[in-house]
Amino acid sequence: MFMPWRAIYIPGQVNSMTASAILKIENLKKYYHVTAGLVARKVGDIRAVDDISLQMNQGEVLGLVGESGCGKSTLGKAIIRLEEPTSGEIYFDGTDVIKMSKHELRKLRGKIQIVFQDPDSSLDPRMTVGDSIDEALIVHDFKNPDTRNAKVAELLEKVGLEAGFAHRYPHEFSGGQRQRIGIARALAMDPKLVIADEPVSALDVSVQAQILNLMMDIKEKDGLAYLFISHDLSVVRYISNRVAVMYLGKIVELAEKNEFFNNPLHPYTEALLSAIATLRPGGKEKILLKGDVPSPLNPPSGCRFHTRCHRVMPVCSQKEPEFKEIGPHHYTACHLY
């Protein structure tokens, strides 16, 4: 393959902390210990997140895709230590998250918010939506009730709902409206980063676009960054500036959006894209992935994808490929390159 830019391009680093970096994670791991029997004999580790390094810039949308169980949610939760990382480093706005005290973590969870797939998980059915949002404000030290009331009204309007809805209960709203309320609650603290974990996956397709547009509008106004987790590549294409692909706890490809969709490098990415006819690069044929996703308890040797790869070579089961920059800002971990 002729790659003209190779001659002139000097590879940079994934992790050089630029001035606009908001989040930097290095060699992050989250293993779940699995035990068996009465004496809780340790059987092994589920390597849900296995050595991930990543940087996000202010105001950018990084789409994170991969099949169910590959570790996307665990990564999202580990970033704010809702799941305590096994090892690795996390810096938010230059501050070491791993070293944070409980008090500092509480503050961090104002600046980084998670929006979940199911808005009901963050809304108490017995509380009015106004009280739910208010609660988030109280937790984060907004002391004056009048300021809080005004803020609740402002937040509801920001997500396209009426301020008067504050007195209603979650069940009085549709799924899409509840997700708007979930977003309003997340915005209560003026976060700098929103981790959106499949935020539209449970919604009707017609409502998905409304919520995505809302999230984009808010982002433009507030300069937010999103880590946008989804198993749906069309959604990720719609919203992201960059896209990262995860497979069995690892990132296997990372690139700017257009580059990612026009010039996918990793065979796994190729297969994911080929599954969606409209995203298939150059009208290529559909690639069928062999077998099921292997267990993260006992991942394949070498490249974890080799058991399902349509371009597998002898080296792939022997040696783990290095995650490296192949083209400008385009990283992949594959022995083909």
Ligand code: ADP
């Ligand atoms: P995704 O969000 O990509 O679907 P998850 O992050 O939820 O994936 O899960 C990654 C892997 O970690 C899966 O194999 C899952 O079964 C496992 N896992 C997630 N949470 C736990 C937990 N609390 N205890 C043990 N295993 C877990």
Ligand code: MG
């Ligand atoms: Mg998940």
